[in-house]
Amino acid sequence: MAFLQSYIDLAIKLKGTSTILLTRINCADWSDVCTKQNVTEFPVVKMYKKGKNPVSYAGMLGTEDLLKFIQLNRISCPVNITSVREAEEYLSGELYKDLISYASVSILGLFSPNMTIAKEDFIEAGKYLKGYVVTGIYSEDDVSILSNKYTATLPALLLARHKEGKIESIPIANTHAQDIVQIITNSLLETFPEITVENLPTYLRLQKPLFILFSDDSINPEHKKAILTLVKGKHLDLFTPCWLNLKNTPVGRGILQAYFGVLPPTPLLVVVNLHSGGQVFAFPSDQAITEQNLLLWLKKLEAGLESHITILPAQEWKPPLPAYNFLRMMDAAASSHHPARKDPECMKETVVQENDKEQHEDRSANRKEPTETLRIKRWNRSNVFKAEKSFRHDNKEL
Template sequence: MCGISAVALLLCFISAQCGSPDASRLVEHTAQSFRDAVLSGKTSFIYFGKHVNPAIKAFIEQLEMSAHALEDYGIVVGKVNCSKDSVEKYCTGEEVMKKTYLFRGADVLRSFDIDTVFDVNAIVSHVLFSVLFTEVRYVHTPAELLAVERAAKGKMDIVMGHIQVLGLPEHRALMEAAFVYGAKYQFVQTTGAPLLKHLGVADPTSVQARLWFLHCRGVAHRSEPCPHTLMRKPLTTINIHTFLQLMEAPLLTEAAVDPDEVKVVYNHLNVPLLFLFTQSETLQLDRDTAESVARRLRGEVGVVLIHRDSHRVKTPLKHNAAYRLPQEEVRYFSLKKVEELIDLFREQLFQGTEEEEEEEEEEEEEEQDDRWSSLDVLDDEVAESVYRDRGVMLDTEAVTKLTAETFSAAVTQNGLMVVLFYVKWDAVCVAFLQSYVEVDDALDDVSGIELAYVDCGEWTVVCSDQNITSFPSVLLYRPSEVPQRYRGMLGTGSLHRFLLLSQVPSPTSLSSSAEVLSFLEGDLYNTNSALSPVRVLGLYSPADTDVVVFEEAAKSLRGETLLGLFVHEEAERWAEEHSVTLPALLVSRGPGILREAHSLHSSTPQELISYIQSTTLDPFPELTVENLPWYLELEKPLLLLFVGAEESTETDQSLKEIQKAQSTRQLDSSLPCWIHLGRTPAGRSVLEAYLGFVPPLPALVLSQLATGGEVFHFPPERPLLAGTIVQWLKRIDDGQEQPAGVVSDAVWGPPVPFYDFLAVMDEEAPGYAAQRSPKTKPGGKRGSERGQERNPAGRGETETAFNPQTPPAHTEL
């Protein structure tokens, strides 16, 4: 296979001789010549027939055409007339005239129904796929593709083709490319839709045959994904050859001559060339921009960066970009936005006819409000949602707007006053303001709570007096009390729950054992049981002075959970019944559930707050978007069970088995938890990110995010029992289980170089964007040490003062 020349193949493909039947290559075998052919060890594709009817005659014509094509791959095509020469085993039985056979020597690689190999394209594609069976991997699920990627990382790139129906011309083109380039790339073929979703195709049903190039050879770490490039042209042999040549070419070429004189590897491929200009002052910025453009147009356009400082470059300064289409002259223009450049190539230069351009323009006008570029707005999902909803007017009339004149009177009135401090120019603030209005609507029937807001962009003095340093901020004001800051999720449900719980006194003072029992069993404040099933009780003796510490902690936790306080002689009896010493903490998770008891040793309110928050966490929680951050702070591996939206006996049994294993204390090194995909649909995306696909549910995985990001999948074929779970975890600890996936710990950086503002600042004034250590008084050794810890690499040790009087250098792009 390696000896086949790609150029020879293309010349053959283009020329009419490859498909012309004037000199037939179809070998008509006798019984003896057939035996000689199979003994020669060559690969042959042979049809055995008797009578010729119209259907068989049409097939023979296609077989003759395929003989010309397969000859280039060293495969001999022949036929045996069983009416004249009978070949034992192949000329007898009902299968005669219905099947063809692919031989390698005397071995039958595969047999085909003639309905399957119905024309020359089907014959060539199926025969080559069978010959290359061990080299072209057929994958159906994302997990199978990820396994191929893991094996290829650091070694070779992958060429993956999606073929809707086998045997079509696109299938033939892919197999011909695999025959030529199979020693250089790992070829992968698929016909399934799951892989298309994995590659980011929104609607797999509308996708025709496609080809992707997965850049795995340059991936050094197993946790890094293989970047992929889509071939946007139809799947033909010539297009695939051109595309693969472009993948081998440098991403960005640099030159110091005018575009007319540039000679690059793209010239012989007849692809468009894009020229971008740069100067020495902004070289790095322009190179980043050019590389970003080259990645987006990779496989379609060759990108060249022209150094304008060279004396050989005569292009006027008014032009900073140019392009050259095949067989045409260079055209110069001024580039203002990168998106305009992408549109130029994708929507104008690559359009086939003027009618298509007009239709495209009409569609653009109709969808103008929905189409926007992230480069023209912000690199932030919240900003994206706010931008898209910019035409929706938010009704804030029901919420009180406070000013410098009305603020003091409003927050000192009776009841609970909730105030949102925000700024109009912040996307998160604008998004949360909508949730804030929804909470106000939901509290219409609740007395004693009033919501208001302050625009800190307009009333800066008010926000400064209230020590507002971040936006948005929500403060709760009660008469004669210190304002309480809301620390929960910025969503409607979380804030609504918090405000309802804030109406309950914290702590609730209990005066008898009967009240204690009523509090712990949920009878006291039973209307709030759905909001917070967990109740925390502090037990103190009357002589204990640390009661004030609990009271301060309870005030800070008001709205998060229900806290009670029992300062009484009978507190000692409650402590003895639960085998703890005073002061103590009792945690109740509802009627019929065993209470947890803890002796208290915290000396400050902040320590006690942290301790109460940790003890109220569920030992086997159902993870949701709201509570996930609390459990991630534990930094334990997650033993995570994904269950389906519909209740089932299998789901209930799986949950019980994990609890059974947990009761043995053999799961203490991890955090057992579960996600209900019906109540938390985001869990499906998490599972797919872990494994690359969604397996049958329930599915158990171990996610080691804090230690390498490896994800292990409990084998579905094993029974999900307490004993097998413990054994599986032990095999993982012993290194006997292979990870099913790896969650990349890549830094969440800017999506494109244009948003790397620190790099831009460093380009303008080196060292100015470096993280600074706080200034200290002379002799302040402690501050100096802290500054060294913050700047371990020594970046910015010699600070360069930023001079606002110095104009920034002009950026070409």
């Protein structure tokens, strides 16, 4: 029932918001409704607006993530910007300042009026990312004012990072919609993020070894400075540099115990491969975490001179018990017949949670395994530490 509680908490946060109505449908009772809406897994959240196609939510099933999705869906994306002044307000965050807490990065596409195909690709990408990021488009005759100011070669994306107060440009000539989606998605990632249960899947999609610093509490500023210096020097391009606060994310203690057998003292820096082999390498605890020491250690890793502290076992991800075999249950449900019932009527802007009660309760019990969270398969050093270019080209999935 974990997700149901998140949904209840969401309803409490949105209490008094007259434009949004939250409802819940049990697909075991309303099978015809769920079938019409192409619901094939549980739970699922969909948003309905009058005159528009329903939008499915595919993010983390937590209260804050759901709230962000709903709030960012209040505006149509990409937003059509009609003047340079409005564009500047958009980039500064003033135009949608009530959404800044949900979207720390705003994307503005710049196009000449005759760049029809490029605009169509950007619009398609903006629609795909609706609910996850704010996008806008400017394509007026005076677009050169903005392109000159921000040193952008048209067509281009302007990325406004509101927390840092920075605006950067990315050229997108001959870039298709799916590639624009990837560019925008990557731009939302932090350089040195704090890893949490919620954001871990996003960074795992990069398919790079984790270069992760475990800390009891807030990160030491000197350690952060040393690692960010390595990032700036592109010494960590083949890794995902990150850190984990054991106070905020206690599951990290279980992860460390899986790596070391006992809970070691922190701060502690490890490299965990995400593709192959399952090797875990630990930075020597008797050395200070400085730029120079980290560089020497990375060179030893590259040369194969460091020994791993453990290899995480490769295991098949099977249901632990027949009761957890959700795929079999779904197949059985699809072949059975349920009597039709009258569709429930939903007014206003509606967010609907559809679930199968028994399956949902079972799923909530089958949650995260610390060892498996950072599980990896096999590591070939020659593939990890060689061509950065080919490494990037192999990882273009969302």
